[in-house]
Amino acid sequence: MIFNFPDVGEGIHEGVIVTWLKKVGDEIKEDEPIVEVETDKAVVEIPSPTSGKLTKIYYEVGQTAIVHTPLCDIQTVNEAEAAPASTTSPANPTASATPAVQPADSGNVVGSLEDADSMPKSNFDPLDFSSYQSGNTIKSTNPTATSTEPKILPKIRKLATDLKVDLSKVTATGANNTVTEQDVLALTNSNQNLQTTKEALPKFKFSLSEYGTERVEPLTTVRKAIASNMMNSFKYSAQVTHSDDLVVTALVAKRESMKPEAEAKGVKLTFLSFIIEAILKTLKESEFQKLNASYDFVNQNLIYHDFINLGVAVDTEHGLIVPVIKNVEKLDIWAIAQNIVDLAEKAKNKKVALEDIKDSTITVTNYGSIGGKYATPVLNYPNLINIGIGKFDQKVSYIDGQIRTDTILPLSLTYDHQIIDGAVAARFVNRLQENLNS
Amino acid sequence: MRELKIVDALNEALHQGMEQNDKIIVLGEDVGKEGGVFRVTTGLQKKFGVERSVDTPLSEGGIIGSAIGLSINGFFPVCEIQFDGFIWPGFDHIINHVCRFRTRTRGRLTTPMVIRVPFGGGIHALEHHSESMEAVFSHIPGINVVIPSDPFSAKGLLLGALESKDPTIFLEPKKIYRAIKQEVPEEYYTIPLNKARIEREGSQVTIISYGAMLRETKKALAEFIKTNPIDFELIDLVSLSPIDYDTVIASAKKTGRILIVNEEPRTAGLAAEIAAVIQEKCLFDLQAPVIRVTGFDTIMPLLKNEDYYIPGIKRITKGLNQVLA
DSSP states (O other), X not given: OEEEOOBOSTTOXXXXXXXXXXXXXXXXXXXXXXXXXXXXXXXEEEEOSSOEEEEEESOOTTOEEXXXXXXXXXXXXXXXXXXXXXXXXXOXXXXXXXXXXXXXXXXXXXXXXXXGGGSOXXXXXXXXXXXXXXXXXXXXXXXXXXXXXXXXXHHHHHHHHHHTOOGGGOOOOSGGGBOOHHHHHHTTSSOTTOOOOGGGSOOOOOOOGGGSOOOOOOOOHHHHHHHHHHHHHHHHOOEEEEEEEEEOHHHHHHHHHHHHHHHHHTOOOOHHHHHHHHHHHHHTSGGGGGGGOEEETTTTEEEOOSSOOEEEEEEXXXXXXXXXXXXXXXXXXXXXXXXXXXXXXXXXXTOOOGGGGSXXXXXXXXXXXXXXXXXXXXXXXXXXXXXXXXOOEEEEEEETTEEEEEEEEEEEEEEETTTSOHHHHHHHHHHHHHHHXX | OOEEOHHHHHHHHHHHHHHHOTTEEEEETTOSSSOOTTSTXXXXXXXXXXXXXXXXXXXXXXXXXXHHHHHHTTOEEEEEOSSGGGOGGXXXXXXXXXXXXXXXXXXXXXXXXXXXXXXXSOSOOOTTSSOOOHHHHHTSTTOEEEOOOSHHHHHHHHHHHHHOSSOEEEEEEGGGTTTOOEEOOSSOOOOOTTOOEEEEOOSSEEEEEOXXXXXXXXXXXXXXXXXXXXXXXXXEOOEEESOOHHHHHHHHHHHSOEXXXXXXXXXXXXXXXXXXXXXXXXXXXXXXXXXXXXXXXXXXXXXXGHHHHSOOHHHHHHHHHHHHO
């Protein structure tokens, strides 16, 4: 092909040849500089538009080349194959001034265009796949494309893969025939027949309007969340409650002695703060660290946390809220006391942010401030324990010939029996009593 | 049948269109005597006279502004913008007037016209000569944006645009202006502006491309299928606004795997838009994330580096492997 001196920049019409970087006979690659040309503005390297062999140059060093007139001839591989004989042109003195073949007028172009006329046919031919046969073995249509198949989101597919659940056995209960997380989890239970399909639900009779008028009140968002959390808690854990009366006479005295300091600091130093302090201390003991762990049943792992995020169940007019004090293990009793007051206040005023009710590792339920000695607190799933604090009471005992009156704290510890053994729970409560009075 | 290159096919379309409709006026820089920098308008001035093939001053604002006045008054202007990078002085007219007259006047006045723009990189040119800004135009309501990928579609689409009652941005893939020779019918024919073209039907993966990148994509596929005999579906998008989602979505639902190849900067591009619609409409049919093979979020580099910017066989093959994984 004849390579015309390309337009190298706005307004440049000619340039003086400075150096030929390639000589006749050299093999050149596409984009490889062939020649240096000095224009009004700069010295520029002119790259080759194609790979091939330099067969002819039209200007010697020092001569002025005109833009869009032939600069050199480059024999492309294809040309070499097509016409090997034409590579040596007869030594004709006039041939250096005018090319033998005048190129078609392809315009006053900035840059260079690929031209079908100077390319091997296979390069410019619109690539045609009409005769192409794809491999038969892998030819298949998208298995998800048929409309009757349940629809499965990637997240659910991954869950099914992780849980080794066969998706073809899953019954889709979501809207528009979609498979929900619950549908997959339903098949992870040991009883594979336990289906949670809508059809499988027993027919409950909720409305009894034949006896009188009724009022239907939709659940609030908070109530729906509570209901769902409670059901998950029972679904995924094996809850047992251990109850005991803890003697806390020494603690009462300790709190009395600290009251002046509390008043000076302006902090409401409740028994709950002391109880939390003692819980934290007990949980740090190696045997009881697993009570602060989480059980990842999907991967069958126990995840130990070296921090404690404490949820405190708070009764509000909109329902039960469990604000969480993050990294409570770093706080002293004064900070704990202040945090409890602040969170309770926030919860009651509906000022709790979503952040404040997330990610607890244990929970404390202080129903005793309202009334009642023992209860069966429900695990704030996936926490492994929930400690219920009952109403303080007095106990009269006869020890070593003496009648003695003690203050007792009725305590109910609910734990997940999947992970926590009864003996561990009992020993935890024993140690807690010691720590409460130390 | 004789074979034409894209340049010749466009030139023939203009000749036939102007014969058919004497309201068509071609205007632009050097379009008359010179026949345009790429020679698309060759011979028009000789045949139809200086009043229908008008050499304008170097003012894209003037070219498109004049076209608005002409079209409102019953003419059908065909503007030539010399290079894509030069269109911006006229962009104000496009976004504020060309696309709006039908709405602004409640249909009383319209601005049918074709704005021809040599488009894309790959010709070893200077700054402002190689950009791919199709997403900017596709973002504008009220105009059609189309791009042919071979001589046959170039002629049919341009004649289709010349019959449209609305303005069309007609992007011309300059890299392949002369690179493809193809049989093109001599007679007048049109191709609908808003239809994608299925180049090959297949069941395993959908590859969407357009313009010069369609050819690169085909080259990559020709190599790829030598070792991976996949049953691919190849779509030439053709219409960049409106996008033919009937075709795109049906294909996405069928194959569940979609690869989009173009040379625009990546962010907020046309490929991103198509991917967004596919996930909205076909989420449950997808077997892999929608993969984009595009240019980069950089200024289009100068000639020495442009092949690093424009997706080539290597990057398209990587995309194929990703979408088939």
